[in-house]
Amino acid sequence: MRFLLAVLAFVLVPSWGFAQDYPDRPITVVVPFSAGGPTDTVTRLVAEAMSKDLGQQIVVENVGGAGGTLGAARVAEAEPDGYTLLLAHIGMATSATLYRQLPYEPLGSFDYLGLVTEVPMTIVARKDFEPNTLQELIDYVRANKDTVTYANAGIGAASHLCGMLFMSAIDTQLTTVPYKGTGPAMTDLLGGQVDFMCDQTTNTTKQIQAGAIKAYATTSPERLANLPDLPTASESGLDGFVVGVWHGLYAPKGTPPGAIDRLAKSLQIALKDPSVVERFAELGTAPASQADATPDALKAKLESEIERWRPVIQEAGVYAD
Ligand code: ASP
Numbered sequence: 394m395r396f397l398l399a400v401l402a403f404v405l406v407p408s409w410g411f412a413q414d415y416p417d418r419p420i421t422v423v424v425p426f427s428a429g430g431p432t433d434t435v436t437r438l439v440a441e442a443m444s445k446d447l448g449q450q451i452v453v454e455n456v457g458g459a460g461g462t463l464g465a466a467r468v469a470e471a472e473p474d475g476y477t478l479l480l481a482h483i484g485m486a487t488s489a490t491l492y493r494q495l496p497y498e499p500l501g502s503f504d505y506l507g508l509v510t511e512v513p514m515t516i517v518a519r520k521d522f523e524p525n526t527l528q529e530l531i532d533y534v535r536a537n538k539d540t541v542t543y544a545n546a547g548i549g550a551a552s553h554l555c556g557m558l559f560m561s562a563i564d565t566q567l568t569t570v571p572y573k574g575t576g577p578a579m580t581d582l583l584g585g586q587v588d589f590m591c592d593q594t595t596n597t598t599k600q601i602q603a604g605a606i607k608a609y610a611t612t613s614p615e616r617l618a619n620l621p622d623l624p625t626a627s628e629s630g631l632d633g634f635v636v637g638v639w640h641g642l643y644a645p646k647g648t649p650p651g652a653i654d655r656l657a658k659s660l661q662i663a664l665k666d667p668s669v670v671e672r673f674a675e676l677g678t679a680p681a682s683q684a685d686a687t688p689d690a691l692k693a694k695l696e697s698e699i700e701r702w703r704p705v706i707q708e709a710g711v712y713a714d
Pocket of ligand 1: 432549
């Protein structure tokens, strides 16, 4: 009898710890930045569509701090059972060099589900900030470098990377004000407590369109369809200043292959969902292609991006520790 039960269990549970009826309870997706910011916005849209497909609730948990590395650490340590995931961006690659010590292995602690989207950034300022063009901004911050403040979401954030590239391009170091995400940074920009920042269109488009903040440039290679008057940084004096903030969905290392397959398939379905496509377009971005929304594509992207940014960061000489 015991033998029969063991055989039955083997048949019903093909890979250890993975049940055929997965998922049979809510899944948590950790966002390593504050609620209301761009990574949070992207995650909530995708989670809603995946939840429809999986027939289970997906709870978004914001674990901000240390440029996204606290949230990544939380997921690296989580039970690899398919019920805790991480939606993180380019910071997964830059943190690998920015932090000489991390509580996880950027390339060893996670399983991959797929790329989600690549979002352009915009260089924006409080509405009454004096400069009106990118060139004026460059001149102004050079002349006022001791008083101008730059908001970011901590070392390892995309806003940190963009600010670091900007400061090194104009050879001027500024005072940075770190937040747990650019959601709260945007609140302070709107309130006039900080001067400027660089942030994903998924957080800035509506505010730019409403005229609530000033926008100087986009970091995309071409102008954006929904902000056609906004020049690219390359067009306005920062030649080759292009940053795309790619986002990926991860699971802790050791997640059952059956769960990985189910989640990766669900991500693909979510990225084709018309409501996701439409909302992404309104926010100046597009879902990853079906070929990119795969575990192999995310793994290859993370590996190549760690290599791409390592020399840039080493040259800038900025480290978190
Ligand atoms: N945009 C932020 C960053 O600078 C993160 C966020 O709040 O989503 O990386």
